[in-house]
Amino acid sequence: MPENLPADSELPGVDVFICTADPTKEPVLEVMNTVLSAMSLDYPPEKLSVYLSDDGGATVTLYAIKEACGFARVWVPFCRKYGVKTICPDAFFSSFGDDERLILRGNEFKNEEENIKVIFFNPFYLDDKMFHYYPKEIDVQSESIPKVSIQGN
Structure with a gap:
């Protein structure tokens, strides 16, 4: 029960490790959806x-995590603001997310959803109104999103 949970300040730190080795066997888009x-x-x-540990050291994974971190700057706050439960972007924008999107109706939600959808389906789309350029380094930390690190061979 939520009322039995400790306050945020009393919660322990949590580390999530995601491992990948070969982008041909583990599609990068699926790995990035897991990270997001x-x-x-x-x-x-x-x-x-x-x-994210990339044992194969694939360049495509490095570029993909940079894109994913940039997208996270709008995706994570959007999920928190509207209490989105389908937190995997690929699932949210597919038919699996239809029911949830119907529940979260409202003009503000719809406008933000459309802006995020444009970014999600056009990864090279940059709009200075939405977020600044993607991070230059892989360690990403801000107040609104968790810390992300990548390690590769």
Whole structure:
């Protein structure tokens, strides 16, 4: 029961480790959806760290995590603001998220959802009104999103 949970300040730190090795066997889009889902967990962002270990050291994974971190700057706050339960972006924008999107109706929600959908389906779309350029380094930390780190060979 939620009322039995300790206050955010009393919760322990949580580390989420996501491992990948070969982008041909583990599609990068699915790995990035996993990273974004972990970053969107309903947990205090200052106590949540997400680590991606790429044992194959694939360049495509490095570029994908940079894109995912940029997208997280709008996705994570959107999920928190509206209490989105389908925190995997791929699932949210598919037919699996239809029921939830019907529940979360409202003009403000619809406008934000449309802006995020444009970014999600057009990863090279940059709009200075939505967020600044993608991070130059892989360690990403801000008050609104959890820390993300990547390690590769």
